Amino acid sequence: MHHTMRKMAASGLVAMTSLLGIAGTASAAGCSTPQDPGRAMMEIRSGDKVRQIAYFIPSGYDGSRKVPVVFDFHGSTSSANEQLDRSEWERVAEAKGFIAVAPQGLMPGQKPDTFSWNAPGVTAPGGPDDMAFIHDAIRAVEDTFCVDDTKIFGTGYSGGGRVLSQYICNGTTDFAAAGFVVGLRAGYPKETAGTWAPDSETCKPARPLSLIAFAGRQDKINPFDGGGLPYWQYGAQAALQRWTELDGCKGEPTVTENGTVRTVRYENCAGKARIVSTVISDGGHTWPSSTALLRYQKQLGKISYAVNATDAIWRFFETAAP
Template structure:
């Protein structure tokens, strides 16, 4: 009788193991498709793209739109869904929490948005919301918590920088595009970042992309009140935060792209800036290079 019972249990287990992963896995979307989904009980939504051939748990890339934009527009402009299909990661592209005309802006405390308005206590807490997105996708068996990354354009690049500063426990690496910051400009000298506003709890690998003809967020510094200090200053500050012992090493990757790299950083972090000559305030990221960088890093 015991032998028969064990045989029956074995047969049941074999049947369960043979069920498709989707039966107990992520059911929020269809692999290869992009859908708009409501996020838990947040009252907010995100565009979600599960890659073709989706296998769970997958890495997650949070894609953050620029000021005045939307997640849907950012997903289309970046072509990151195509990169996700090629490499097998999930993309979530939510809308920011502060409505502006036909789009949204991100709430980065202590600095004015592109409207000139300083976010107040009544505005949505975007750091908390993005944490909810991560938790919700993990609870639905869609993503691997140890491989969560953030990128974004312009205001979304500044927001992904802010996540590195204040939510390093959630993100394995960040990749700001025309928007790298390392904390808010210091009130007494806006040419440098305020160290009190960027205190990551762990080393954060950073790869940043920019164009040298960007007049909105100029790599040479200046510009709007939220910008001010140079991209080189931001890279140096991240290298200090990550305790990098080598660099900056500079080289031309090709005729158009120049790279600045800091290495030998604490906990295996890297800090890299890639500048495209002649490019302005657009998505200048090399998506495959971005993913290759992300894939080297996992949150411990």
Template sequence: MVVFRLLITFALCFVAGVARAECRPGSIEALPERAMLHLPAAGVTGPVPLVILLHGSTGTGAEMLRDSHLAETADRHGFVVAAPDGGIATDRGFVWNIPGVPTVTGSMPARDARDDVRYLTGLIDRLVATGCVDGARVYATGLSGGGRMTSWLGCVVARRFAAIAPVVGLRAGRPLTSNVSRADPATCRSTAPLPVLAFAGDADTTNPITGGGAPYWQYSQAAALQRWAVLNGCSDPYARNLGATVYEQGYARCQHGTSVAARVTRGGPHSWSVVDNEAMWAFFSRHRR
């Protein structure tokens, strides 16, 4: 009996050792994107959640990581943040390649521009392959142009993400050619149910929540929410105050445990200041693919 117990103890230690060995932080260190990754302060014994953080137009991943303060949130809750650069270089920083949509420079992405959807899903694959990232708990967020890119990821590769949270940039495909106040359903056909929580400010004049603005914008945040509600099979629209300065609009009774909502800061500008990082993480952490 003593020998049997010793064998069981040895086996458990061996299994635990194997589990620990599955996460190879050194593999993360070897990735070319290492400078744009933040690992939680407590370390990674894996596999842990991953948040893809996308910068705004003409920004950089390093700037976005600094300005969002998501690194501090990651340290508190134990997830990895990846903040890469967009695939199209500009005079200052980078922009994201959303096919068929002009960038803030006013021009369409060049035909030979990097395929940012392929790049970002490849980045996820490389991180998951290290054993330190959980492929079932991958989330995306981004500011402005990064929010639009986040939305596009939800439209075309929803199965790769457990949830998304666009910031001052929620979209649901391109504007409808015949009526730019509506989203074109043909340009956003999510391949799987996908929880959505957007953040915005009602004083945003760059991407106004009421619509208008640049050619890539046009339809309202409410129109985008409505399209995501259709994609997620939601039935009950609602609006509620979350405090003196924040209200939420969205849809409840969605299929497959999803939800669709936008939190709007009264007087909020076009910046990350409209985001509650803890609320974002609480939303993300409720979902897995």
């Protein structure tokens, strides 16, 4: 999309070629290498597959100083570019001077030119290894751009939230904090005596992690109270409760209500971690305050403009980083 063909025809192709292993080895540090501003695509090799990553470079970037990175994972039957449109991370990245990155799934979506993730516990074995791909995507971004590796953040929408949740559950330590929109998970769904809950054996994070999550009470895809397709089952509150346990949060949370928005903050967690949960009473399976993809509201439910999820997530990241 924006500037894609121009960038791939210019210097970005050199970085792409190096990452593919076709000619030379990517630099161990991506600093001191100018990049054209705007959105572009790169390709990397992960395992035996060539994978796609969309990224956005702010106009103030010159490669002379390390900058934060936000990884943004799209939902099922979507794409990297569609997710950047949905989340509008480019707007915040331009204003704040960080890089926005959207890796793309490889499993075919239900519509042409859309993709889904091979999230553990969701899809059948034998598909692409998306846990390895996330790791490889982070390494490729670190090698290509001037990145502050203490300020790498992850966000996920819907199925992107599932895959990001599981990546963290697997004990990785790449992300300094994470944000989830209608997709927070805390392990595979497990039924015990007729009740669905996160399976503790499938979520063992390496350390307490600060996270912020958004959920809509009118979400019909990932129902707030549980249900939906087999890979959802337990609801938003069950996922949140499990993370407060994983993060060792103590004491009563702070609760604020403002119209349709109810925000719960857990500030006293292990390792200085914090958890913020925002629930929107009339929100659907949508990204709050997104101005893109409005045509999908019939299928996904209402987009609430009572709170801007992207702005709120970035403010959370700024205070969560070391």
